[in-house]
Amino acid sequence: MITAAAAKRVRLLGLDVDGVLTDNGIWIGPAAGERLELKRFDIQDGLGLAILRYTAIEVAWLSGRHSEATALRARELRVPTLIQEDKARKLPAMERLLAEKGIEWDELAYVGDDLPDLPILRRAGLPISVANATREAKEAAQWVTAAAGGQGAVREVVEHLLRARGEWDGAVTQYLRERGETRA
Numbered sequence: 621m622i623t624a625a626a627a628k629r630v631r632l633l634g635l636d637v638d639g640v641l642t643d644n645g646i647w648i649g650p651a652a653g654e655r656l657e658l659k660r661f662d663i664q665d666g667l668g669l670a671i672l673r674y675t676a677i678e679v680a681w682l683s684g685r686h687s688e689a690t691a692l693r694a695r696e697l698r699v700p701t702l703i704q705e706d707k708a709r710k711l712p713a714m715e716r717l718l719a720e721k722g723i724e725w726d727e728l729a730y731v732g733d734d735l736p737d738l739p740i741l742r743r744a745g746l747p748i749s750v751a752n753a754t755r756e757a758k759e760a761a762q763w764v765t766a767a768a769g770g771q772g773a774v775r776e777v778v779e780h781l782l783r784a785r786g787e788w789d790g791a792v793t794q795y796l797r798e799r800g801e802t803r804a
Contacts, residue, residue, distance in 0.1 A: 622763055626746050627784035630677055631727040634714065634740065635774060637683035637690050639733035640750055641665060643770030646687075659689040660770060668775035669697050674791040675782065680717060684708030684736045708736035711743075731777055732757050733769050748777055 638644055638659075647658040669679060680701035683690055687704065694702040705713045718728065726745035730737070733753040741747040741760035749761035752768040763780075767773040782788040 622746065622748075622780045622784045624784045624786075626729075626762070627781050629727050629745055630729045630781060630785075631723050632678045632680060632718070632721065632729070633672065633777070633781070634680050634682055634717075634728055634730040634744070636710075636730075636732045636734075636737050637681055637687075638685070639752070639769040640731050641681070641693075641770065641774060643768065644733075644752075645770075657687055657689050659687065659693075661693050662770050662772055662775070664772045665770075665774035666693075666697050668778035669699065671791045671795050672778050672782070673698070674794040675785075675787050677781070678721070678723075682710050682713060682717075682740075684710060710736055711739040714740050729777075729781065731765075731774065732761075 635641055641661055642659045645660060649656055672679060679699055680703065681694055681699055683704045685704065686706065690704065691702060701717065703713045703717065718725065725743045728744045729746035729748060730740050730744040731748045731750065732741050733750050734757055735754060737757055738760055741757060747761045748763050748765065749757040750765050750769040750773040758764050765773040765776045767776050779788060782791055
């Protein structure tokens with residue numbers, strides 16, 4: 621569970637992509653003589669990230685490989701920071717990002733699922749892994765989601781984080797109000 625104290629410190633939610641925002645599957649094949657790569661992203665995760673925009677928590681995606689499918693989804697969701705780091709050297713990339721934003725490690729919530737995420741999980745103030753993560757990632761996490769990566773785990777993180785901060789209802793109300801809806 622995410623405690624209120626831990627949740628209130630969070631200024632940045634960092635998310636691994638493959639295995640956290642996706643189910644780890646990648647479809648690759650030729651299309652009109654070009655390489656085509658497809659990934660499956662969960663719609664509820666996307667809605668969770670949209671609701672998070674009504675709070676002060678920033679979002680960054682950090683992937684260990686380049687993918688146009690990832691870039692396309694990040695643009696669709698208006699994710700302000702996408703880092704696609706070749707060779708899965710995520711720690712230096714996260715160190716640069718935190719320094720640029722003036723954010724301390726204890727203000728970072730990070731969701732990972734595999735070995736390249738371990739250096740960040742071990743330093744983040746709120747390390748989280750998904751249900752289908754490796755044993756090592758789960759051991760490094762303070763909290764493990766009930767949902768698997770690509771199957772609503774990010775939505776679960778956002779909801780638990782905002783509920784612990786006392787901000788879930790307000791963010792949902794703002795989300796619905798912006799769309800001309802009222803909250804039941």
